[in-house]
Amino acid sequence: MLSYQHIYHAGNLADVQKHALLCVMLDYMTRKDKPLSYIETHAGRGLYDLTAPEAVKTGEAAQGVARAGDWFAPDHPYARAMAQVKAAHGVDAYPGSPLLAALSLRPGDTIHLAELHPQEFTALRQAMRPYGAQVHKQDGLELAQSICPPTPRRGLMLIDPSYEVKSDYATLPGQIAALHRKWNVGVIALWYPILTSGAHKPMLRALEQQGLPDTLRHEVTFPPAxxxxxxxxxxMFIVNAPWGTQDEAKRLGTLFAAL
Known part of the structure; x- marks a missing residue:
């Protein structure tokens, strides 16, 4: 359960989809002059070096963000955050979702990040120290259930497990339904992999039976890395999807279909 390290997969095509949608959602939500809570249940280390041996070994970044660099105009929320990270940390740096969120949010917003892996937690705490994030060495879903509804009440939660624990597929629909009951105004975004095994399909059927409001299901396919x-x-399965998310999802779908 504690073996997963995202450095092997950072900047892959799944990250491009997930991170572009995350940045668009937060960009829209921060236009309103009211504070936000951002909660992430499986945060990773927050900042990645794409020249690290682990990243080079899998080649996923080379097949991912390196191919999708021209998909985003300079004023796109994802491109803006990426430019800030590269200016601060070098051209080979890649931000995880905690850092993308921190760069999208404002001083009065609140960030809660959970990570159990000891090395990932240490790196995450260091990467996020300048942003005042509350970093928890705790099971992310336990944290989410304990702090919902958060203060401030407006906000977004990203649930992004590794799915190494296969029971996640069965338990996540009930967890998300329970979170929504506690926090009916919250945007809850679940990322999941599309595998040749089809392991995600029963989870999606169960999610769609929960009666969750304003849901957006967006899937892209791509060649194996x-x-x-x-x-x-x-x-991405999103509850209370903010305005504009559907348009970005459609745009991304067209780009991925052309790969």
Whole structure:
């Protein structure tokens, strides 16, 4: 359960989809002059070096963000945050979702990040120290259930497990329904992999039976990053999807379909 490290996959095509949608949602939500809470249940280390041996070994970034660099105009929220990270940390730096969120939010907003892996937690705490994030070495879903509804009440939660624990597929629909009951105004975004095994399909059926409001399901497919790799796509299931998210999802879908 504590073996997963996202450095092997940072900047892949799944990150491009997830991070572009995250930045668009937060950009829209921060236009209103009211504070936000951002909660992330599986935060990783927050900042990645794409020249690290782990990233080079899988080649996923080379097949991902390196190919999608021209998909985003300079004023796109994702491109703006990426430019800030590269200016501060070098051209080979890639931001995880905690750092993208921090760069999208404002001084009065609140950030809660959970990460259990000891090395990832240490790196996350260091990367996020300048942003005043509350970093928790705790099971992310336990944290989410304990602080919902958060203060401020407006906000967004990203649930982004590694799915190494196969029971996640069965338990997440009930967890998300419970979170929504506690926090009916919250945007809850779940990322999931699309695998050749189809392991995600029963989870999606269960989610769609929960009666959740204003849901957006967005999936993209792409070639395997290497021979034998089981992930052939990426999905986001979003509760209370903010205005404009559907338009960005449609745009991304067209771009991914052309790969």
């Amino acid at each position: 290497r021979e034998g790799h089981g992930m052939i796509g990426s999905g």
